[in-house]
Amino acid sequence: MSRMVHCKKYDKELPALAAPPYPGPKGQEIFESVSQQAWGEWQTQQTMLINEKQLNMMNADDRKYLLSEMDKFLNNEDFDKAEGYVPESE
Numbered sequence: 001m002s003r004m005v006h007c008k009k010y011d012k013e014l015p016a017l018a019a020p021p022y023p024g025p026k027g028q029e030i031f032e033s034v035s036q037q038a039w040g041e042w043q044t045q046q047t048m049l050i051n052e053k054q055l056n057m058m059n060a061d062d063r064k065y066l067l068s069e070m071d072k073f074l075n076n077e078d079f080d081k082a083e084g085y086v087p088e089s090e
Contacts, residue, residue, distance in 0.1 A: 007035035009074050014038075026067075034074055042073050045081075052082035 005016035014035035020027035021039060030039070049055065049069060055062040072079035 005033060005035055007038050008033045009038040009041075009076060010035065030074075038074060042070055045073055045079070046070065048082035049080060053080075 003016040004013045006012070007014045014037055017031055017034065017036055017039055020031035022030065034042075046066060046069075049066065050057070055066060057063060057066075069079050071077075
């Protein structure tokens with residue numbers, strides 16, 4: 001059986017990540033409190049932000065911005081979205 005975690009984004013028990021996505025305390029925090037589902041959704045959002053805003057991951061300010069947006073996304077706060085993006089209707 002896969003490990004479960006109480007996901008802070010969805011406020012319920014969901015399958016957990018297999019390993020921390022980052023080294024250090026931040027990665028451990030995500031590993032312990034974010035589900036696979038929420039992390040996958042963040043990765044999609046992150047890719048759209050990198051592409052839309054033409055972020056350079058070699059630039060410390062761009063990495064700091066993306067980390068800030070990740071925290072907002074995972075904590076259900078208002079976060080930047082790619083301009084012009086229209087999600088598929090369910």
